[in-house]
Amino acid sequence: LEDESITTRVTALMQRCGFAAKGLFVMDGSRRSAHANAYFTGFGAAKRVVFYDTLLRQLSPGEVEAVLAHELGHFKHRHILKRVASLFALSLAGFALLGWLSTQVWFYTGLGVRPYISLDLAVPPVPNDALALLLFLLAVPVFTLFIAPVFAGLSRRHEFEADAYAVAQTNGADLSTALLKLYEDNASTLTPDPVYVKFYYSHPPATERLARMPSSAQP
Numbered sequence: 286l287e288d289e290s291i292t293t294r295v296t297a298l299m300q301r302c303g304f305a306a307k308g309l310f311v312m313d314g315s316r317r318s319a320h321a322n323a324y325f326t327g328f329g330a331a332k333r334v335v336f337y338d339t340l341l342r343q344l345s346p347g348e349v350e351a352v353l354a355h356e357l358g359h360f361k362h363r364h365i366l367k368r369v370a371s372l373f374a375l376s377l378a379g380f381a382l383l384g385w386l387s388t389q390v391w392f393y394t395g396l397g398v399r400p401y402i403s404l405d406l407a408v409p410p411v412p413n414d415a416l417a418l419l420l421f422l423l424a425v426p427v428f429t430l431f432i433a434p435v436f437a438g439l440s441r442r443h444e445f446e447a448d449a450y451a452v453a454q455t456n457g458a459d460l461s462t463a464l465l466k467l468y469e470d471n472a473s474t475l476t477p478d479p480v481y482v483k484f485y486y487s488h489p490p491a492t493e494r495l496a497r498m499p500s501s502a503q504p
Contacts, residue, residue, distance in 0.1 A: 286311055286336065294350045295334065302357045302454060306334045315339050320471055323352050325360070343470055348463035351455045358450030364443045379425070387417035396420050433484050440487040445497055457498055464491055 286292050286309035299306060307330060314320060314337035321340035327333050340349065359365060386392045393400035398420070401413060451460050468475060468491045475491050482490060 288341065288346070291336075291341070291346045291349050294346055295353050298350055298354055298454060299334075299357070302354070302361065304332075304357055304360060305330065306332045308333050310335045311341065312337050315342075321467055323349070323356055325356060339470075343466055344463050345459070347456055347459040348466070351451055351457075351460035351463050352467075354451035354455045355447045355460065357454070358447030359443065361450055362443065362446050364447070383417065383421045386421060387412060387414055392417070393420065396424065437483065437485060437487055441489045444488050444494070448494055448497065452498055461495055461498060464494060 286295075292309060295309065304325075306325065307327070310333055312335050314322070319339055321337050321343050323334070323336045323340055325332055325334045334353065336349065336353075340352065344352065390400050393416070398416065400416075448460065451457075467473075473491070477486065477490055
């Protein structure tokens with residue numbers, strides 16, 4: 286990152302938040318899309334902060350600082366660790382269920398296929414684990430549809446918590462204007478259907494995020 290004004294602001298922000306990074310970098314995201322974002326990556330002392338070049342062009346230094354403060358909010362609330370742990374638990378449960386289903390003849394016949402590779406009655410039946418995996422991947426979305434709102438709701442709650450952290454660490458008005466610019470530049474719908482939001486939105490609509498912020502933080 287070569288912009289000294291932004292470097293000074295975000296360095297001071299990280300010091301206030303107790304976040305140590307090995308460097309500030311710019312990603313040439315404009316080569317692929319107009320999407321703007323910022324993130325940090327790495328473990329321990331090897332953590333790095335990365336800004337999309339589109340973000341630096343679209344936002345003022347104060348707004349860039351507010352966006353980074355939002356990402357630091359995820360770090361301070363351990364949202365990433367919580368999501369990784371939940372994914373590990375869900376994966377373990379999913380593989381355990383798959384292992385059991387792969388031994389159940391009704392699982393195959395109920396989906397209209399033969400459970401074994403060999404059709405020769407003289408040959409002992411051989412389980413078809415690949416077929417079980419394929420059928421499982423095809424069938425599981427039907428049953429996970431109704432728990433999608435739970436995970437989407439948890440993700441939106443994390444976004445609200447990160448917003449609150451950013452408002453506490455930076456100028457809330459900068460965060461508000463930055464959000465509006467990002468929603469506009471990323472062509473996001475500002476007033477989506479509320480039912481669709483509950484099922485599929487990992488991030489709250491802009492109107493909900495602004496409503497949760499203190500009135501003094503809104504532009």
